[in-house]
Amino acid sequence: MLKYYTYRLPFKQPFRTAGSEFSHREGIILVYKEDGIEAYGEIAPLPGFSEESLEQIKEVLKINHEHLQESIRTGEGKQTLTVLDQIHRFPSLSFGIDALLHDLEAKKANKPLGRxxxxxxxxxxxxxxxxxxxxxxxxxxxxxxxxxxxxxxxxxxxxxxxxxxxxxxxxxxxxxxxxxxxxxxxxxxxxxxxxxxxxxxxxxxxxxxxxxxxxxxxxxxxxxxxxxxxxxxxxxxxxxxxxxxxxxxxxxxxxxxxxxxxxxxxxxxxxxxxxxxxxxxxxxxxxxxxxxxxxxxxxxxxxxxxxxxxxxxxxxxxxxxxxxxxxxxxxxxxxxFPEKAGLGISLDMEGLKKLF
The missing domain is CATH 3.20.20.120 (Enolase-like C-terminal domain)
Structure with missing residues (x-):
């Protein structure tokens, strides 16, 4: 099952870069569960750097949720990613989905993602x-x-x-x-x-x-x-x-x-x-x-x-x-790097907000 969660994390103090100032960081966490395995990806366009917005990403995910979930389940997630990347050209979306797919594959192989x-x-x-x-x-x-x-x-x-x-x-x-x-x-x-x-x-x-x-x-x-x-x-x-x-x-x-x-x-x-x-x-x-x-x-x-x-x-x-x-x-x-399968981290799900 594929779920999406949003986060809003405050900075300790305003962060300034390239003419922009940020008080917090926002993004979407992808969580896919299958046969006891939990895989993660993150989609986090940065205003002032990324051309796509978080709201645009949310709309694409809402429309494609069922299809993306099914394609991951059947091992066709890469093909769906290729289509979404060609249609929307939202790099942060493509990176987040690809990270989740690789995390899932590594965990199925019981290998740290780096190796x-x-x-x-x-x-x-x-x-x-x-x-x-x-x-x-x-x-x-x-x-x-x-x-x-x-x-x-x-x-x-x-x-x-x-x-x-x-x-x-x-x-x-x-x-x-x-x-x-x-x-x-x-x-x-x-x-x-x-x-x-x-x-x-x-x-x-x-x-x-x-x-x-x-x-x-x-x-x-x-x-x-x-x-x-x-x-x-x-x-x-x-x-x-x-x-x-x-x-x-x-x-x-x-x-x-x-x-x-x-x-x-x-x-x-x-x-x-x-x-x-x-x-x-x-x-x-x-x-x-x-x-x-x-x-x-x-x-x-x-x-x-x-x-x-x-x-x-x-x-x-x-x-x-x-x-x-x-x-x-x-x-x-x-x-x-830890000797753990996949990304090597676990999530504190409390505080994440389900997108839909």
Missing amino acids: FLFPDFPESVKANATLSIQEPAQVISKAKDLTEQGFTTLKVKVGKNFNAELKLLQDLRHQFPDLAIRIDANQSWTKDEAIQNLKALDSLNIEYCEQPVHKDKFSDMAAVQEAIKTPVAADESLRNKKDATELSELKAGRLFIVKPMLLGTFDTIFVTKRTADTHNIEVVVTTMLESAVGRAMTSILAAGLGNQKRAHGLATGSLLDNDISSDEWMNNPVIR
Whole structure:
């Protein structure tokens, strides 16, 4: 039996990114039960990033509930997913259904999902933490706290006042000479500003800069990368397979920031990874601030597809005031995967609201 549940999880404090501010995270949890097995998927479009809305997703699920349930029962869920993906082109819907189908298959095989998907699945994957720009003393204090927790990579949000940000990054590097520091400009700079600013950071050994220019200006991304030595990472620019191909051919960066909830089906995610590999582009995988179900799935994909030498954007559970699972393994600086079948988590069903 297939059921849908909604959640609304508040953040500990308002979360700001790419010009948007979020007080809470909303989404839908898919739960399928069969012969004592319970499989999960999550659908969580993020306003400002995803083109589809949660209300659109709810309508599609309402119309297709019986057919999707029956197709999963008869082993034809993948075919139904393909049709829904082609008709609606709602990546978060496709990702949630595909995650549920893979979780179900892994549990039927009694294998952890990571080892079910990837023959050489690692035991763990590193996560980075994120610093917002505040008073320098606060940033240094927060960085000290995070490194003491075990984080070896910190991402710093920039793009508002570069002179102040430069000073702060210099202080961070002085205080933490061995720390991997990456920055996220969130499309804040013009091409010329990006080149000038990133050249000013040359001595600080910045790991990479995410999205220095507007997401649609692929040629500007390429020009910035050609002019500087710091690696550029495509984040908001990477929305589908077509973007991946165009960015690769233009050499518009040396890394892809892959958000599975934004790309859609596992086929699309794996094709994006192959495109990156073909063009010698590294992959870093990040969540979209989902609940534990989405983060567990994203962590598995990060370990299986992402660059193992880099940390990935997975430690976002700490931003939430509460969650739908009490499992904590995906909330650490080094995520170690449990020896449990499927996703490796259980849900606290209390608090979830049945959709219909």
